[in-house]
Amino acid sequence: MNIATLPTVSAGNLRDAILAHLAYSFGKSPEAAQIEDWRMALSYAVRDRMVESWFSATRRCYEQKAKRVYYLSMEFLIGRLLEDGIVNLRLQDQAHAALAELGLDYHAVLADEPDAALGNGGLGRLAACFLESLSTLACPAIGYGIRYEHGLFRQSFRDGRQVESPETWLLQRHAWEFQRPEARYRIGFGGEVKTAGGNTTWTPSEHIDAEAFDTPIAGWKGRWTNTLRLWSAKAPDPFDLESFNRGDFARAAAPEALARTISRVLYPDDTTEQGKELRLKQEFFFTAAALRDILRRFDSEYDDLSLLPAKVAIQLNDTHPAVAGPELVRILHDERGLPFEEAMTIARGCLNYTNHTLLPEALETWHEGVFGKLLPRHLQIVDRIDDAHGRANPSRTLSMRANHQVRMGELSFVMANRVNGVSALHTGLMKDTVFAELHRLHPERIVNQTNGVTPRRWLLSCNPRLSRLVTDTIGDGWVGDLEKLRELEPHVDDAGWRERYAEAKRANKAALARWMADTQGLKVDPQAMFDVQIKRMHEYKRQHLNILEAIALWQEISETPDAGWTPRVKIFAGKAAPGYFFAKDIIRLINDVAKVLNADARTRDLLQVVFLPNYNVTLAERLIPAADLSEQISTAGKEASGTGNMKFALNGAPTIGTLDGANVEIREQVGAENFFLFGMDAPGVMARREVPDHARKAIDADPRLSRALAAVADGTFSPDEPGRYANVVANLSDHDYFLVASDFTDYWRAQREVDTAFADRDRWTRMAALNTARSGWFSSDRTIRGYMADIWGAESLQLD
Numbered sequence: 001m002n003i004a005t006l007p008t009v010s011a012g013n014l015r016d017a018i019l020a021h022l023a024y025s026f027g028k029s030p031e032a033a034q035i036e037d038w039r040m041a042l043s044y045a046v047r048d049r050m051v052e053s054w055f056s057a058t059r060r061c062y063e064q065k066a067k068r069v070y071y072l073s074m075e076f077l078i079g080r081l082l083e084d085g086i087v088n089l090r091l092q093d094q095a096h097a098a099l100a101e102l103g104l105d106y107h108a109v110l111a112d113e114p115d116a117a118l119g120n121g122g123l124g125r126l127a128a129c130f131l132e133s134l135s136t137l138a139c140p141a142i143g144y145g146i147r148y149e150h151g152l153f154r155q156s157f158r159d160g161r162q163v164e165s166p167e168t169w170l171l172q173r174h175a176w177e178f179q180r181p182e183a184r185y186r187i188g189f190g191g192e193v194k195t196a197g198g199n200t201t202w203t204p205s206e207h208i209d210a211e212a213f214d215t216p217i218a219g220w221k222g223r224w225t226n227t228l229r230l231w232s233a234k235a236p237d238p239f240d241l242e243s244f245n246r247g248d249f250a251r252a253a254a255p256e257a258l259a260r261t262i263s264r265v266l267y268p269d270d271t272t273e274q275g276k277e278l279r280l281k282q283e284f285f286f287t288a289a290a291l292r293d294i295l296r297r298f299d300s301e302y303d304d305l306s307l308l309p310a311k312v313a314i315q316l317n318d319t320h321p322a323v324a325g326p327e328l329v330r331i332l333h334d335e336r337g338l339p340f341e342e343a344m345t346i347a348r349g350c351l352n353y354t355n356h357t358l359l360p361e362a363l364e365t366w367h368e369g370v371f372g373k374l375l376p377r378h379l380q381i382v383d384r385i386d387d388a389h390g391r392a393n394p395s396r397t398l399s400m401r402a403n404h405q406v407r408m409g410e411l412s413f414v415m416a417n418r419v420n421g422v423s424a425l426h427t428g429l430m431k432d433t434v435f436a437e438l439h440r441l442h443p444e445r446i447v448n449q450t451n452g453v454t455p456r457r458w459l460l461s462c463n464p465r466l467s468r469l470v471t472d473t474i475g476d477g478w479v480g481d482l483e484k485l486r487e488l489e490p491h492v493d494d495a496g497w498r499e500r501y502a503e504a505k506r507a508n509k510a511a512l513a514r515w516m517a518d519t520q521g522l523k524v525d526p527q528a529m530f531d532v533q534i535k536r537m538h539e540y541k542r543q544h545l546n547i548l549e550a551i552a553l554w555q556e557i558s559e560t561p562d563a564g565w566t567p568r569v570k571i572f573a574g575k576a577a578p579g580y581f582f583a584k585d586i587i588r589l590i591n592d593v594a595k596v597l598n599a600d601a602r603t604r605d606l607l608q609v610v611f612l613p614n615y616n617v618t619l620a621e622r623l624i625p626a627a628d629l630s631e632q633i634s635t636a637g638k639e640a641s642g643t644g645n646m647k648f649a650l651n652g653a654p655t656i657g658t659l660d661g662a663n664v665e666i667r668e669q670v671g672a673e674n675f676f677l678f679g680m681d682a683p684g685v686m687a688r689r690e691v692p693d694h695a696r697k698a699i700d701a702d703p704r705l706s707r708a709l710a711a712v713a714d715g716t717f718s719p720d721e722p723g724r725y726a727n728v729v730a731n732l733s734d735h736d737y738f739l740v741a742s743d744f745t746d747y748w749r750a751q752r753e754v755d756t757a758f759a760d761r762d763r764w765t766r767m768a769a770l771n772t773a774r775s776g777w778f779s780s781d782r783t784i785r786g787y788m789a790d791i792w793g794a795e796s797l798q799l800d
C-alpha cells in the first residue's frame with residue numbers, strides 16, 4: 001500500500017474496529033466493558049492506522065540509504081498520546097461519531113488515559129515536540145530514552161505544603177508500546193580494564209539487560225511515522241533458583257529487583273547530580289543500549305565504519321547522554337580495532353550536543369571516583385580525549401578533568417560536531433560565558449536553534465475553538481505550515497472577526513472555570529483576567545516576584561477598593577524538586593497567600609490567587625487556551641529559552657516578561673506593542689549584582705515592596721506560625737541572587753499597564769490575536785528544519 005494514499009476511515013469502520021479490539025484484544029463484551037477497556041480498544045484501532053506508515057517509513061529509509069537521526073534524551077515528556085494520534089490521523093470526526101454510536105463520550109474516553117510524565121519540564125517536552133515534528137517532516141529518526149516505571153512524582157498539597165507521591169502511569173494499561181524482547185542488549189558496569197599486546201579490554205563486574213519498548217509517533221496527516229524506543233532494565237538472570245529452593249524467596253527475587261531500579265524512577269532534581277551513582281548508571285544504561293542499537297542497524301547496511309558520520313547523526317539532549325562520546329570511541333577502538341584518533345574523529349562526526357542551561361549548579365560533573373568505579377575504561381578514554389584535545393589546542397587553559405571531576409559539558413562540547421543553544425540570547429551567552437574558551441578554540445562549532453512547539457498539540461488539539469476560527473478564516477494549511485498564521489493579520493482589523501476571536505477565548509475561560517469548580521471546588525470569575533504562571537518551581541523563574549506583586553496589589557486594593565481595578569485571577573501551577581526547600585517554601589507561601597486573599601470579602605472579586613496541584617502536560621493543555629496573560633518573568637540570562645512562552649503567545653495570551661530566553665524573539669515577532677516588557681536585561685543583571693546591598697536598596701526605594709515583604713515577615717499569611725517565611729524574607733533582603741527586589745518596581749509598573757490594556761477589551765483582543773497571527777515562527781517544524789540543515793545534514797524523504 002502506498003503511504004500517501006491511506007484509505008479513509010468512516011465512523012462505521014472505526015466503530016467496528018473498536019468493537020473488534022474490545023472482543024479480540026481485551027476479551028470484553030460491550031456490556032462488560034469499563035471506560036479503560038473502551039479507551040484501550042479505541043487506542044488500538046487508532047494505532048492500527050499508524051502501522052502501515054510506520055512500516056513504509058522504515059522501508060523507505062532502507063531503500064534510500066538515508067541518513068538517520070538519533071535523538072538521545074533522558075526525558076520524553078509525551079503526556080497523553082491518544083488525542084495526538086487521532087488528531088494527526090485526522091480521525092476526530094469519526095472518533096466522535098463512533099463513540100457516540102457506542103453510547104460513549106469522546107472526552108471522557110480520552111481523559112481516561114494516564115499522562116506519561118517521563119520528564120521534568122521543558123527539556124523533556126521539547127524532546128516530545130521534536131519527535132512529532134521529525135515525523136511530520138518525514139525525517140527518519142528514532143528517539144532513545146528510558147522507560148521509567150515511575151515518571152515525575154505526583155504533587156498534592158497538605159496545609160499548603162507540597163506532598164510528593166509516586167507516579168504510576170504503568171499501573172493502567174498503556175496502549176502505545178510494542179515490547180521488543182528480541183531487541184535486548186547486555187550493558188556492563190564496573191570491573192576492570194586490561195591491556196595486553198596493544199589491546200585493551202574492559203571486563204565489567206555487573207551486567208544489566210536493556211530491553212526495548214517501541215512507540216510509534218505519527219506525524220501530521222499520518223504520512224510518516226517514526227519510533228520512540230525506550231529501554232527497560234532487566235536482570236540477565238531474573239531469578240536465583242538456588243535461593244528459591246532454599247526457601248529464601250526475597251533473595252531469589254533480588255536480581256530482578258536490583259536490575260529494575262535502573263529504570264524505576266525519573267530523577268526529579270535540578271541540582272548537581274554529583275554523587276548520585278544511580279543517575280550515572282541510568283545515563284550509561286540507555287546511552288550504551290542506544291549506541292549498540294544504532295551500530296547494529298548500521299552494520300546491517302554498511303561494512304565501512306568511516307561511513308558512520310555520513311549515515312548517523314546523534315543528538316545529545318543536554319549532557320545526560322554525554323558518555324556517548326567515550327562509549328562510541330571505546331566501541332570503535334577497543335572492539336572494532338580502529339586507531340584511537342580515527343575512532344575519535346568518527347565519533348565526533350556523528351555527535352552533536354544541545355545545551356539547555358547556563359546555571360553553573362545544573363552543569364553535570366562527576367567525581368572521578370564514582371565515574372571510574374562504574375566506568376573504568378571510559379575514564380581512561382575521557383583522559384585520552386582530553387589529552388588529545390589539549391595537544392591539538394596548546395592555548396587551552398581549561399580541561400574537562402579539573403579537580404578530580406569529569407565535566408560533562410566540556411566533554412560533550414569537545415566530542416561534538418555541532419553544539420547548540422536553544423534561543424538567540426542563550427546561544428550568545430554560551431559563547432561569552434560557560435563555553436567562552438571552547439568557542440574561541442572552535443568558533444564554528446556553536447550554532448543557535450531557537451526552540452519551537454508542535455502546533456498539532458499546542459493549538460489544533462488543545463484549543464479546538466480557536467483552531468476552528470483559524471481554519472474557517474485561512475483554511476487548514478497552517479497546521480503543517482504555521483507561518484501561514486500571518487494570513488490572519490488583515491482579519492484582526494475586522495471588528496466582527498475580533499469578536500469571534502474574543503468569543504473563543506471567553507468560552508475557553510468559562511470551560512476552565514467550570515473545571516476548576518468541579519474538580520478543585522474553586523469559584524473564579526471567568527470575566528476576570530486569567531494571569532497564568534505555570535512551570536517548574538525555581539528561584540530563577542521567580543514565582544516569588546509574582547506572588548509579592550499579588551500581595552502588594554491586595555494591600556493597595558484594600559485601601560482603595562473603588563479605584564477601578566481590573567479584576568484578576570492569578571493562576572499558578574508547578575512542581576518543586578523534593579530536595580529544593582526554597583522552592584517548596586514558595587509553593588507554601590503562594591498557597592498561604594491564596595487562603596488569605598480569597599477569604600477577603602472586600603477584595604476577592606478583584607483579586608484571587610489559585611495554585612493548581614500536579615502540573616503536567618494535560619493541565620497545561622487545559623490552562624494555556626484559557627489564559628489572558630502569560631508570565632515569563634525569569635531573571636534575564638537564566639531561562640535558556642522557555643517553550644511555555646511560545647504556547648501562550650500562540651494561543652493568544654500576551655506576555656509580561658523580561659528580555660530572557662526566547663522572550664526576546666517572541667517580542668520581535670509579535671511586536672513590542674503586543675508584549676509587556678519589564679526588568680533588567682542580562683548585562684543589567686550582571687551589573688546590578690555588583691551593587692553592594694542591591695536588595696535592601698531596592699526594598700527601601702519601593703514602599704509597596706517593603707510593605708508586601710513586611711506582611712510576609714509579620715505572619716499575615718501564616719498567623720499560626722509568624723516566622724514561617726523568615727528564611728524567604730531574609731534571602732530576598734540580604735542575598736537576592738535572582739534580583740526579585742531590584743526588578744519589582746518595574747514589574748509593578750508593567751502590571752498596571754496590563755490592567756489598563758485589559759480594561760479596553762477590544763484593544764486586548766487585538767493584541768491577543770496579533771500574538772496568535774505572529775507566532776508561526778515558533779513551530780517545532782521550523783526548529784527541526786534548522787537542525788536538519790545546520791546540524792544533522794539529514795533530509796526529508798519523499799512522500800509521494
Ligand code: F58
Pocket residue numbers: 120121122123124126267268269270271356357422451639640641642643661
Ligand atoms: C529547559 N531545561 C530550560 N531542564 O530551562 C528551558 O529554558 C528550555 O526552554 C527547555 O529546557 C528546552 O530547551 C529543563 O527543562 C530540566 O528539566 C532538567 C532535566 C534534568 C534534571 C533536572 C531538570
